[in-house]
Amino acid sequence: MLKSLDIHVLVTDDSKFALRRARSEGLEIHHGDVLDEAHNDNIDMGEYQHLIAATDNDSQNQLITADLGPEMGYEQISRLANDSQSKSRVGHGRLLFESGADFGTLLDRDLAGWRFSKTNITEKFTADDYRRNLEKGEEPLAVFKPDRRLLFFATDARPVIEDGDVVISYVAADTPEERKADRAAKDSEKNGDKNSES
Numbered sequence: 001m002l003k004s005l006d007i008h009v010l011v012t013d014d015s016k017f018a019l020r021r022a023r024s025e026g027l028e029i030h031h032g033d034v035l036d037e038a039h040n041d042n043i044d045m046g047e048y049q050h051l052i053a054a055t056d057n058d059s060q061n062q063l064i065t066a067d068l069g070p071e072m073g074y075e076q077i078s079r080l081a082n083d084s085q086s087k088s089r090v091g092h093g094r095l096l097f098e099s100g101a102d103f104g105t106l107l108d109r110d111l112a113g114w115r116f117s118k119t120n121i122t123e124k125f126t127a128d129d130y131r132r133n134l135e136k137g138e139e140p141l142a143v144f145k146p147d148r149r150l151l152f153f154a155t156d157a158r159p160v161i162e163d164g165d166v167v168i169s170y171v172a173a174d175t176p177e178e179r180k181a182d183r184a185a186k187d188s189e190k191n192g193d194k195n196s197e198s
Contacts, residue, residue, distance in 0.1 A: 001116040001117075001118060001168055002150070002168075003026070003027060004118075005118070005144055005166065007049075007144075007148075007150060008028075008047060008048065009027055009028065010027075010028045010029070010030055010043070010047075010048065011027050011028070011029050011030070012029070012030040012031075012032060012034045012037065012043065013029075013031070013055075014031070014032055014033045016031055019031060030042075030043060034051075034064060034068075035063070035064060035067050035068070038068060038071070045068065045071055045072055048072075049076065049149070049150050050076050050077070050078065050150060050152055051064070051065075051068060051072055051076065051077045051078075052077075052078050052079070052080075052096060052152075053065055053077065053078070053079040053080070053093060054079070054080045054096075054103075055080075056082060056103050057082060058079075058081060058082030061079040061080060061082070061093070062079065062093065064077075064079070064093075065077045065079050065093025066093075069093065074093060074094075075094070075157070077093040077094070078093060078094045078095070078096040078152050078154055079093040079094070079095065079096065080095070080096055080101075080102065080103050080106065081095055081100055081101075081102040081103065082102060082103050082104075094152075094154035094155065094156055094157055095154055095155040095156075096141075096152065096153075096154055097139055097141065097153060097154065097155070097170070098139050098140070098153050098154070098155065098158065099137075099139055099155075100154075100155040101139075106170075109137075109170070109172075112172070112173060113172075113173030114170060114171060114172055114173055115170075115171060115173065116141065116168055116169065116170055116171075117168070117169050117171050118144075118166050118167065118168050118169075119166065119167045119169065120165075120166055121161055121162065121163055121164065121165045121166070121167060122163060122164075123163055126163075127161035127162070127165075127167075130161065130167055134169070134171075135171070135172055137172065138169060138170065138171045138172060139153070139169065139170060140153045140161075140167050140168065140169050140170075141153060141168045141169060141170050142159075142167075142168045143159045143160075143161055143165050143166070143167050143168070144165065144166040144167075144168065145164075145165055146164045146165070
C-alpha cells in the first residue's frame, strides 16, 4: 500500500525466509539485522520517515526502538506488541495501531483475509464519514498528508485526519455477500453503459 503511494519502503530481516513475501510483492528488501546494518551505515536511516519494529519477539522490538530512537526520534518509531500482556509494558517506541493490536491478532487477521485499503478524505467524504464506515476491529494505520508526510496511528498517537488526506486502514475481508453485490453493481454499470451506447 505504501509503495502504491510512492513511499520508499525497505523490509529488513535476518531471515531470508521472512523476506520472501516482501520480495514477491516487489518491495525492496535487505537481509541482515537492522541494528547491525544501521550502526555499520549499511542502511541510511535518514532516508525513511518511520520505522516499524514488527518481529514476533517483543524484546527485540523494544531493543530496536530503544537503540534507534535517539537517532530517528522515538515518535518516528512504532512497534508491534508480541502479545496482549506486552501491551501493558512500558517500553520505547509507540505501539502501532490505536488498539495496540498484537502480533498474534494481526497474524490471525492476515490469515482471515484482512487487507490494507486507502480512503481519500474530501469535503464530501469527511473524516467523520470515514470513522462511521469502519466495521468492528477495523482501524486506521496511517494518514498520508498532501505534503507527503506519513503519520502512523498508535496507542498514544492520533494524527488529525483532514480534507486532502489519504487514510490507510486495516480492514476485514469482504464477505461473500459483499463481493456478490459488488459484482452485481459492476455488471449493472456495464449493462447501463451498453444500453446508453445503443
